[in-house]
Amino acid sequence: MRRFLSLLLIGGFMLAAVAVFAPPLRAAAPKPGDVAALATFVIASPIAGLPWVICIAALSALITLVKPERVQREASVVNTHRSTCFWWGLPTGLLLLMLMGNERLAWIVIPLTSLVIAVGFAGIGYAVGHRLLSKTHTFPPTVVAAIGSAVLGLAFLVPFAGWVLFLYVACLSLGAFRLTWFGKLAEQMFFPDDIK
Numbered sequence: 001m002r003r004f005l006s007l008l009l010i011g012g013f014m015l016a017a018v019a020v021f022a023p024p025l026r027a028a029a030p031k032p033g034d035v036a037a038l039a040t041f042v043i044a045s046p047i048a049g050l051p052w053v054i055c056i057a058a059l060s061a062l063i064t065l066v067k068p069e070r071v072q073r074e075a076s077v078v079n080t081h082r083s084t085c086f087w088w089g090l091p092t093g094l095l096l097l098m099l100m101g102n103e104r105l106a107w108i109v110i111p112l113t114s115l116v117i118a119v120g121f122a123g124i125g126y127a128v129g130h131r132l133l134s135k136t137h138t139f140p141p142t143v144v145a146a147i148g149s150a151v152l153g154l155a156f157l158v159p160f161a162g163w164v165l166f167l168y169v170a171c172l173s174l175g176a177f178r179l180t181w182f183g184k185l186a187e188q189m190f191f192p193d194d195i196k
Contacts, residue, residue, distance in 0.1 A: 053153035060122040060149035061142040067119075068141045074123025074176040075130065081179070082172065089175030096174075120173020125149030 064071045078085055099109045122145050129148025133139055139147075152169060156162040 049153075049157040053150055053157070056121070056153045057125075057146040057150040059118055060125045061146040063119055063122040064126060064142045064145040070119070070180070071123045071126050071145060072141065073180050074120060074173075075127035077180055078124055078127050078172055078176050085172050085175030085179060086168070087175070088178050089171035089173065092174045092178055093171055116177045117170055117173050120175075120177040121149065121152070121169065123176055124169055124173055125152055128152055 096109060096113045099105050100113070102109075125148035126141065126145040127148065128151055129139075129144035129146070131148075132151065133144055133147060152165075156166045156169075158165075
């Protein structure tokens with residue numbers, strides 16, 4: 001717990017340093033068509049995002065097809081230890097965002113972060129799909145992950161609230177990936193009561 005708090009404190013100091021040394025932002029004067037453009041964006045955003053939802057569902061199904069045990073393990077960790085996943089994912093996400101700002105590291109960090117979030121997202125999609133489909137019929141894990149990811153992707157398309165939900169799910173997926181990465185060692189460190 002002490003190590004987690006020190007990481008959180010270091011992350012807070014790094015975030016404060018970024019805020020202090022960032023150049024000040026200047027607000028632009030609103031133009032007459034800004035309200036109409038915002039309304040068009042809010043209405044057209046969910047419609048334009050439907051191909052994205054299909055791609056996310058297909059990617060989750062592919063990840064589940066390749067590594068079904070990993071996706072199911074991440075889903076179980078998210079179901080049982082959601083707050084732990086979030087609080088491990090938040091500082092990890094902030095650290096990765098800071099590393100993405102470095103030009104030399106960005107070409108390595110951005111694809112790896114995208115892959116980690118995609119694997120974690122497949123696990124969360126599997127958990128959502130399992131909750132939605134568990135009372136009907138028994139489906140293969142790929143179908144469960146695809147349906148759950150599609151439902152989450154549709155929820156992400158809701159303007160403003162969906163964007164906040166996306167950030168929350170991204171933190172959950174980073175934390176779930178990080179907690180399940182070390183296998184039995186992570187289970188012994190973080191969840192000693194769950195080991196039989």
